[in-house]
Amino acid sequence: MAQNWIAPSILSADFARLGEEVDNVLAAGADVVHFDVMDNHFVPNLTIGPLVCEALRNHGVTAPIDVHLMIDPVDRIIPDFAKAGASYITFHPEASVHLDRTLQLIKDQGCKAGLVFNPSTSLHYLDHVMDKLDMILLMSVNPGFGGQSFLPSALTKLRDARKRIDESGFDIRLEIDGGVKVDNIREIKAAGADTFVAGSAIFGKPDYKAVIDQMRAEIAK
Numbered sequence: 001m002a003q004n005w006i007a008p009s010i011l012s013a014d015f016a017r018l019g020e021e022v023d024n025v026l027a028a029g030a031d032v033v034h035f036d037v038m039d040n041h042f043v044p045n046l047t048i049g050p051l052v053c054e055a056l057r058n059h060g061v062t063a064p065i066d067v068h069l070m071i072d073p074v075d076r077i078i079p080d081f082a083k084a085g086a087s088y089i090t091f092h093p094e095a096s097v098h099l100d101r102t103l104q105l106i107k108d109q110g111c112k113a114g115l116v117f118n119p120s121t122s123l124h125y126l127d128h129v130m131d132k133l134d135m136i137l138l139m140s141v142n143p144g145f146g147g148q149s150f151l152p153s154a155l156t157k158l159r160d161a162r163k164r165i166d167e168s169g170f171d172i173r174l175e176i177d178g179g180v181k182v183d184n185i186r187e188i189k190a191a192g193a194d195t196f197v198a199g200s201a202i203f204g205k206p207d208y209k210a211v212i213d214q215m216r217a218e219i220a221k
């Protein structure tokens, strides 16, 4: 299985000091920057776009940037995010009429591609596109806001997704997003996740390194 990655969601960072916040969380041991893009249409909130991604790259961020698109439609913004320095681009199947085409578009732009599943969205969307995936992201909250509670139904879904990945033989990361904390990350890991998004659990505490160290200790148990 892939190496475990801690992916702080900058949704809970102080946007007035974003460059510094990202530097600090990476210095604290984060592996990847989780970048939540919301359009006030697919989800009821509005956040950041390619300009901010590019600004982080210009600021000197070299870590992978994991762009989670909660927007509809997705296709026309993908080249802009690729140019802005996105590493992974993931999107929700409900926001693309042609899944296979959107995944290929991401890969043609030189980025890694992934599909995101809302808590009530079926994994059947995976059936014919496993060969095009670098990441499967399962939402453990309904998307739109940080600071919500982890939905336990995500654990069953993680086990199902893990089984599908292992049976496929493809190298696909299994990411979980929403309500991940020090006190539940161990059972989330046990259910099959290898990439852990955490927003409020990290940025809500003064010592980012202490939280990330505790998370790593829990998943190493």
Ligand code: DX5
Binding pocket: 009, 011, 012, 034, 036, 068, 141, 142, 143, 144, 145, 146, 147, 148, 177, 178, 179, 180, 197, 198, 199, 200, 201
């Ligand atoms: C929710 C976003 C998440 C969010 C997670 O729609 O996709 O990435 O920032 O925040 P926490 O970890 O606070 O649940």
Ligand code: ZN
Binding pocket: 009, 034, 035, 036, 068, 177, 197
């Ligand atoms: Zn997210």
